[in-house]
Amino acid sequence: MKEVMLDCFGEACPVPLVKAQNKIKELEIGDVLIVQIDHSCAMKNVPEWARKDGYNVEVEEVDDGEWEVIIEKTK
Amino acid sequence: MADDKKKFFDRVKSNEYYVRWGKNAFPYVTAALLLSLFQIVTLAVTGNPWGVSGTFAYWGAWIFKAVGGSVDKWYYFASTGAQATLEKGILNHPESWRNIGIITGALAATLIASGFKIKKIKSKKQVVAAVIGGLMMGYGARLALGCNIGAFYSGISSLALSGWVFAVSLFIGAIIGSKLLVKYFM
Numbered sequence: 276m277k278e279v280m281l282d283c284f285g286e287a288c289p290v291p292l293v294k295a296q297n298k299i300k301e302l303e304i305g306d307v308l309i310v311q312i313d314h315s316c317a318m319k320n321v322p323e324w325a326r327k328d329g330y331n332v333e334v335e336e337v338d339d340g341e342w343e344v345i346i347e348k349t350k
Numbered sequence: 351m352a353d354d355k356k357k358f359f360d361r362v363k364s365n366e367y368y369v370r371w372g373k374n375a376f377p378y379v380t381a382a383l384l385l386s387l388f389q390i391v392t393l394a395v396t397g398n399p400w401g402v403s404g405t406f407a408y409w410g411a412w413i414f415k416a417v418g419g420s421v422d423k424w425y426y427f428a429s430t431g432a433q434a435t436l437e438k439g440i441l442n443h444p445e446s447w448r449n450i451g452i453i454t455g456a457l458a459a460t461l462i463a464s465g466f467k468i469k470k471i472k473s474k475k476q477v478v479a480a481v482i483g484g485l486m487m488g489y490g491a492r493l494a495l496g497c498n499i500g501a502f503y504s505g506i507s508s509l510a511l512s513g514w515v516f517a518v519s520l521f522i523g524a525i526i527g528s529k530l531l532v533k534y535f536m
């Protein structure tokens with residue numbers, strides 16, 4: 276069980292999504308991936324993809340215009 | 351006093367209507383309906399279908415003129431219509447007002463959602479890609495006499511075949527673009 280931070284600040288769509296998709300493949304079941312984003316459209320497509328793949332997802336607003344998408348690799 | 355202010359904004363932040371209208375993004379369907387509605391309004395009021403990028407060419411021409419240049423001999427601005435638009439100036443150009451509205455509206459929306467942030471430039475690669483991409487989009491939009499709004503959206507919504515031709519090309523371009531993006535940006 277580890278927590279991995281993925282810094283996607285300053286990256287525009289669809290870079291955060293593709294980075295998150297690549298990163299989660301390297302993780303083990305039970306690991307948590309935290310995607311840091313500041314592009315509001317990534318706040319839509321990253322959680323959408325993760326939920327569709329059946330992972331547990333939470334979005335947290337950490338600052339003005341900054342979010343963390345917390346994805347638990349459940350399977 | 352400062353405490354009162356903080357309490358007020360805390361209340362606003364959790365207000366159901368603020369969250370729904372100001373904070374969260376509208377669903378795609380709502381946005382699509384609003385776009386359709388406003389493009390009908392724009393066609394009715396200005397007599398021209400909605401377009402965005404053509405205006406930037408005029409902005410460029412006005413800036414060029416302001417610093418002493420002349421575009422009178424340029425093929426792109428040679429038509430009497432284009433010359434008349436240039437003559438009337440930005441204040442009498444509905445498309446300019448609409449673009450200014452889009453920019454200020456987007457700023458207002460992000461401020462209301464308290465999501466405004468000046469983003470850091472992460473790498474030189476980003477700068478290079480943005481400059482090349484911007485030049486290609488701007489140049490391509492002028493060659494095609496329209497961008498994804500003027501040629502694609504307004505084309506299809508006025509039942510023009512050219513809109514569909516643009517759509518197919520746009521799709522092919524998007525596929526190539528995403529392949530390049532994944533290759534060079536991941």
